[in-house]
Amino acid sequence: MTWSGPRRGYHHGNLREALVQAAVTLIGQHGPAGFSVAEAARLAGVSPGAPYRHFRDAEALLAEVARQGFERFADMLARAWNDGAPDPLRAFEALGRAYLGFARTESAYYAAMFETRLVAEEHPGLQAAGDRAFGVLRAATERLIAGLPEGRRPPALMVALHIWSMAHGIAALFCRPDRSRRKLPMAAEELLEAGLLIYLQSLGLAGGGPAGSR
Amino acid sequence: MTWSGPRRGYHHGNLREALVQAAVTLIGQHGPAGFSVAEAARLAGVSPGAPYRHFRDAEALLAEVARQGFERFADMLARAWNDGAPDPLRAFEALGRAYLGFARTESAYYAAMFETRLVAEEHPGLQAAGDRAFGVLRAATERLIAGLPEGRRPPALMVALHIWSMAHGIAALFCRPDRSRRKLPMAAEELLEAGLLIYLQSLGLAGGGPAGSR
DNA sequence: AGGTCATGTGAGTGCTGCTTGCATCACGCC
């Protein structure tokens, strides 16, 4: 557990980050409500009071987990989007898959980001990190609809919100651990891709225009 | 079991239901993680140990709240759908508004239903109640797409899942208390309605022009 | 070497919730 472990001695060396990792582990195991500062300290091999040198309270630690989650999330989405290569539509689908993949594989971060009641305003950096993540999706959306004729181009923000909502809904309903309330006839990724295609087709983007128009 | 009086001396009379109501109140105030059996008992005016005569543990109480929530949810959705009157599309939009409305006004139930880590299989009745709620949406979807020509009719289950996901996503992201992470340029209800129209238009259901024209 | 400061310790406080053995009540049976 000692990362760049120069300090086996009294000082931990990088306790702040170790606590964040401990919190991630605990959240992954017991959900966002099942972690405590004391247990995170225990997991980091440090006394129960030590965390308070780095975080004002439990919520601050949780907020840091969420913040780092948004950063990773933004990175992952940006990597998937890959600046629109090989073509915007394909890249956009990759973005969608990445969204669900994050909810699955980075389950603990996702929980801290979306399944807690953190007030973004109270934790500087959290809001910004969230904005950055959404910004990736929004920029991709803008690029995607850029080719549409002016008159038939819906507001990019609205489209981005629609897509985010659908992705988030699918993630929340079908990609969470033990939250698999319903047996799906298809993989969540396919469900999202199909939904995206139907939606985008209506805008004239996927598969040859709206169904009604031909 | 005497269901008449609220308090008949020593025995509470209907403690089980009183505890559920207390839990709803607490969840509404402090979120799904911020309730405890002890505090529910306090609110119901009994000692901390009493609830355990009626619920095996805190999770069982939470599950009962969720189950009742799904029942209410199903009722509310069915009322909004109103058997497809005055016409399926309009009724379907009412359904969508009802979904968001429930997330808003019955916030505590919604939290118990969707913002906890309950495993449906472990709580008999919960799964069934959830199925009933989804059944309303699914039946409405079937009715909605019934008019489409056979060859261009997508699987009703998939369509229902898409719509549920979008509604749930919008509810989770923009209708939850203090979860208003992002300032919306429009009401959540309008966002959902626009999304529905775009999606359904692609199936050949919602007439009119392309998305931006609303 | 000596001073200084960030960092972790360990004891401690107050609170909250869960558990359990016991008291009390409701009700059927004679």
Added chain:
DNA sequence: GGCGTGATGCAAGCAGCACTCACATGACCT
């Protein structure tokens, strides 16, 4: 009506956590 029995609620004890504070430690700087 009296009584036994099971259901229901009580209260005290116990455990765990958030958070504080005075102090110890050792890293780093001069």
